Amino acid sequence: MNTNSIRRQIGFWLLPLLCLTMPTISFAAQSGQMLTLGGIRLEFILFAFTLLGVALFHHYTMFVSLAGLAAVVASKYVFLDDFSFVHHIMGGDGHEGEWRIMLNLFGLLSGFAILAKHFDESHLPKVLPKYLPDDWKGGFVLLVMIFVTSGFLDNIAAAMIGGAIAFVVFKQRVHIGYLAAIVAASNAGGSGSVVGDTTTTLMWIDGVSQLNVLHAYIAAAVSLVIFGVIASKQQDKYQRIVKDGPKSVQVEWKKIYVVGLILLLAVATNYLLDFPALGVWVAILLGALVVKTPWREINHALPGTVFLLGLVSCASLMPVDELPPASWVTTFWLGFISAVFDNIPLTKLCLEQGGYDWGILAYAVGFGGSMLWFGSSAGVALSSMYPQARSAVNWVRQGWHVPVAYVVGFFVMLAAAGWSPQESYKTEVNSVKEPQISVAATMEN
Incomplete structure (x- = not known):
């Protein structure tokens, strides 16, 4: 399966999935809570897809890793009002930082x-x-x-x-x-x-x-x-x-x-x-x-x-x-x-x-x-x-x-x-x- 075929398959399944989850996404964004799908928080799902991408596209692992990090950070900012990536890395207020x-x-x-x-x-x-x-x-x-x-x-x-x-x-x-x-x-x-x-x-x-x-x-x-x-x-x-x-x-x-x-x-x-x-x-x-x-x-x-x-x-x-x-x-x-x-x-x-x-x-x-x-x-x-x-x-x-x-x-x-x-x-x-x-x-x- 070539790259274009993979993209078409991803697009085919991604569009209906977004349509089905849109009401839940809207509710989660308004309530300040992280979106969950099937009882699993969105961060875990994104991380799982990142690891799957690393396993499948091992020639592009750096880009997969950065894309996964960007997706997780974006989800945090969208759904959690008190999230700060800078604070997570640098620390403060009792948090050591990474x-x-x-x-x-x-x-x-x-x-x-x-x-x-x-x-x-x-x-x-x-x-x-x-x-x-x-x-x-x-x-x-x-x-x-x-x-x-x-x-x-x-x-x-x-x-x-x-x-x-x-x-x-x-x-x-x-x-x-x-x-x-x-x-x-x-x-x-x-x-x-x-x-x-x-x-x-x-x-x-x-x-x-x-x-x-x-x-x-x-x-x-x-x-x-x-x-x-x-x-x-x-x-x-x-x-x-x-x-x-x-x-x-x-x-x-x-x-x-x-x-x-x-x-x-x-x-x-x-x-x-x-x-x-x-x-x-x-x-x-x-x-x-x-x-x-x-x-x-x-x-x-x-x-x-x-x-x-x-x-x-x-x-x-x-x-x-x-x-x-x-x-x-x-x-x-x-x-x-x-x-x-x-x-x-x-x-x-x-x-x-x-x-x-x-x-x-x-x-x-x-x-x-x-x-x-x-x-x-x-x-x-x-x-x-x-x-x-x-x-x-x-x-x-x-x-x-x-x-x-x-x-x-x-x-x-x-x-x-x-x-x-x-x-x-x-x-x-x-x-x-x-x-x-x-x-x-x-x-x-």
Whole structure:
């Protein structure tokens, strides 16, 4: 079906749909309430269409993302009298605003694109094959390296570094199933560390201890073995690892030092300021004094960066007021939801609700995003290096081992560690204050 035919089909169905919903739209606009169709708020419907558009038109994901964001913002302004997109982003009156997350994501995605190029131009990936095992085991060891790296570094960087190495050792022929495994390894490796993923960092800021998310590694390790072995064998059949690099290659250690500086300052500013992007760019600017910096990589990463920012902004506008009661069943399904619904607002909501086992939740919302290429920032970042990954259908079909690994890992962790719900520090404080407010209100009455 060509583009004109698709447009005619959309127009054919859109006109009668608008005519049928016009009375409801008019009533909602007059009453200051959001339009609902079949009991579902309009924002969710628009967001669902945006995600569907991303899955179907994967060559135009940036435009689909921005169009979806514009539609959601417009619906808010039309039906809600007190809505302000500027206030939503910048914050105020007790609302934190989304600007910090957006700025961090922009800085990390563009900065790690430069980091990955530095690493590639250092020629170190060309000599690494000499230290990797032959056949499929070499691909598996690479996934283990990504897993370990993500534990102390942001999962975006771990995925980008792994993608840069895979690009070289597999002669630029990387199977989509193996790309899914790279993303899964980076997300799984960060799920048990408060500095390894944005979701666990949010938990840490909210008062959740590192020890309370550490048992996520039980499920993460089991998952790594399952998807790692299967994906590595997929890759070995598609393109075997190149064992010996060129003998004349000379490693540019200055670029390796700059890569190390970027990683070090990213971790430091993540700990000290909760702003790893600042450390990344300070290191890049310092590195520009001693090595040639590939600034053009910012342009290459821009479409993927804008796409993610649009999708995250769209997700943050969803009126998710409550979740089902906290339980392992709810957490299990949140893993699948996080593949299509941004895991940052989901994590925020779970922290406000309280009563979750934070380690199980960290694994679910962190690793669950690996099931689709746009389900996590690591997947979006890697797709900027491998455009062929931007197909939800091919990702699911060839990366089927990732959801299988998620399910097996989840229940192994549940059996080994059990369900141990805990309140976050913020929730505990609020629960202490509430009885005092109730007593005061009773005395006044």
